[in-house]
Amino acid sequence: MAEEDREVGGTRSARRAPAQQRSRERLERILTAATELIAAKGSDQLKMSEVAERAGISIGSLYQYFPDKSAIIRTLAERYNAENRRCIQEALAGVQDLEGLTAAYLGLIDLYYEIMLAEPAMRDIWSGMQADKHLVLLELAESRAAGAMLAEAMQRVHPHADPEKIATSAFLIWHLGEAAMRLAISHDREQGRALVEAHKRMTLREILEP
Amino acid sequence: MAEEDREVGGTRSARRAPAQQRSRERLERILTAATELIAAKGSDQLKMSEVAERAGISIGSLYQYFPDKSAIIRTLAERYNAENRRCIQEALAGVQDLEGLTAAYLGLIDLYYEIMLAEPAMRDIWSGMQADKHLVLLELAESRAAGAMLAEAMQRVHPHADPEKIATSAFLIWHLGEAAMRLAISHDREQGRALVEAHKRMTLREILEP
DNA sequence: CTCAAATATGAGACTCCCTCACATTACTGC
DNA sequence: GCAGTAATGTGAGGGAGTCTCATATTTGAG
Numbered sequence: 001m002a003e004e005d006r007e008v009g010g011t012r013s014a015r016r017a018p019a020q021q022r023s024r025e026r027l028e029r030i031l032t033a034a035t036e037l038i039a040a041k042g043s044d045q046l047k048m049s050e051v052a053e054r055a056g057i058s059i060g061s062l063y064q065y066f067p068d069k070s071a072i073i074r075t076l077a078e079r080y081n082a083e084n085r086r087c088i089q090e091a092l093a094g095v096q097d098l099e100g101l102t103a104a105y106l107g108l109i110d111l112y113y114e115i116m117l118a119e120p121a122m123r124d125i126w127s128g129m130q131a132d133k134h135l136v137l138l139e140l141a142e143s144r145a146a147g148a149m150l151a152e153a154m155q156r157v158h159p160h161a162d163p164e165k166i167a168t169s170a171f172l173i174w175h176l177g178e179a180a181m182r183l184a185i186s187h188d189r190e191q192g193r194a195l196v197e198a199h200k201r202m203t204l205r206e207i208l209e210p
Numbered sequence: 211m212a213e214e215d216r217e218v219g220g221t222r223s224a225r226r227a228p229a230q231q232r233s234r235e236r237l238e239r240i241l242t243a244a245t246e247l248i249a250a251k252g253s254d255q256l257k258m259s260e261v262a263e264r265a266g267i268s269i270g271s272l273y274q275y276f277p278d279k280s281a282i283i284r285t286l287a288e289r290y291n292a293e294n295r296r297c298i299q300e301a302l303a304g305v306q307d308l309e310g311l312t313a314a315y316l317g318l319i320d321l322y323y324e325i326m327l328a329e330p331a332m333r334d335i336w337s338g339m340q341a342d343k344h345l346v347l348l349e350l351a352e353s354r355a356a357g358a359m360l361a362e363a364m365q366r367v368h369p370h371a372d373p374e375k376i377a378t379s380a381f382l383i384w385h386l387g388e389a390a391m392r393l394a395i396s397h398d399r400e401q402g403r404a405l406v407e408a409h410k411r412m413t414l415r416e417i418l419e420p
Numbered sequence: 421c422t423c424a425a426a427t428a429t430g431a432g433a434c435t436c437c438c439t440c441a442c443a444t445t446a447c448t449g450c
Numbered sequence: 451g452c453a454g455t456a457a458t459g460t461g462a463g464g465g466a467g468t469c470t471c472a473t474a475t476t477t478g479a480g
Contacts, residue, residue, distance in 0.1 A: 022445090022446085022457095022458080023457085023458075026458095044341070044343075047435095047436070047437090048436080048437065048438080049436080049437090057459080057460090058459065058460045058461060059437090059438080059460080059461065060438095060439080060440085060459065060460050060461065061458075061459050061460070063437095063438065063439080064457095064458070064459075067438095068437080068438075069437075069438095127340060127346075128340050128341065129340055130337060130338050130339060130340035130341055131254070131338065131340060131341030140396070165408075168404050168405060168408050169408055169412070171405075172390065172393070172405055172408050172409060172412070173412075175389065175390075175393050176386045176389055176390060176409075178389075179385065179386055179388075179389030180382065180385075180386060183382070183385050186350070194378050195378060195381075195382055198375075198378045198379055198382050199382055199386075201416075202379070202382070202383075202412070202413070202415075202416045203412070205412075205415050205416070206411075206412045206415070232427080232476090232477085233426085233427075236427095257466090257467070257468090258467080258468065258469080259467080259468090267428080267429090268428060268429045268430060269429080269430065269468090269469080270428065270429050270430060270469090270470080270471085271427075271428050271429070273468095273469065273470080274427070274428075277469095278468080278469075279468075279469095
């Protein structure tokens, strides 16, 4: 087998990486079932028995794939984060001047907001994140990673600014962006938009003149 | 009895308001016990049986005072919020100019941060808030109330600005302030301070020129 | 002192998470 | 094909908590 014990859901998996085709399919079935159930009833109402039933497997089998309930949620969050990180990386990669930075940043915020509105399961996990310490840490690491990318772009645009200050600013801006998104998606479209726009204005100032 | 069925913890209480002295004392004993347990082990580890034991009453009795576990936590949050609201009101009441607004706002942020650091139980409840939908709504209402007070002060200083825009800004600023505090208290003193200061700088711009 | 209303009690019903001893299926070398 | 072994699957049930309810005790008014 090519891969050793593999990480699943942020902590060591309940068992070695699935070797057989059947297993890999089941893993996807589990994650799909969980996504649907979370979208329907919220992650706090997620029952392991229901995930197993919907995925068409037994409880015992479910626990072969995930050591506990929060590992399922974490796995979903990680997949989502990986995708997001790619978008951020891509958007900020070519930034060289103020205009580029502005466009990239505003575009990312809009993208985030739209994605959140479109993916109910992720929205739910993200809103209820604070319930699970592992998930909070995961998301904090994610904020840090995204903040670092933003800081890099900002530093490129402001070569003479203090790197440490830029780093703190970028991390904070990103983290507050997430908070603003959470706030926006809990409002109706119109108010949500207004909040997103207010947040853009507010943080853009800081990005352009840190 | 002067008061009808009374609200406790945000939803209708398990029973009518306590009539006898004994009851009122027990209620305080329960809340004290809960506060201590949360400070010691976190609100997610709070056990009803332990609250009852520590308060020196039976489980059944505990459920006469609170319909469920989250009602205890909500009651603590509400008491805390009421106190905070008073501070905000007081700090912003006399604001008439830019200097006054600046001083009041910066002072409030520092106060919030210090209080959070000083009160472990509240810090825990506040950090884990997203776990409980009732608590999220409660805190959102609180943000709105505080945002409204801030908006009023801002409007006084900027009489010609669009009231709706001011309102959105103030609400967002306050909400992000809470997010920044949560972030800061999850870091060590030095980094926490740096984040608080960065946040002050960033939001102050918006407050002074909305 | 009596009686009703208020309050207290804790065994246990219930709901979930997760484990484990055992059953089944897939793969390997013959 | 066919053992034999590794991988995977199963679901009854152990355990931890939350909350209920039938019953007991305390309080206060008349």
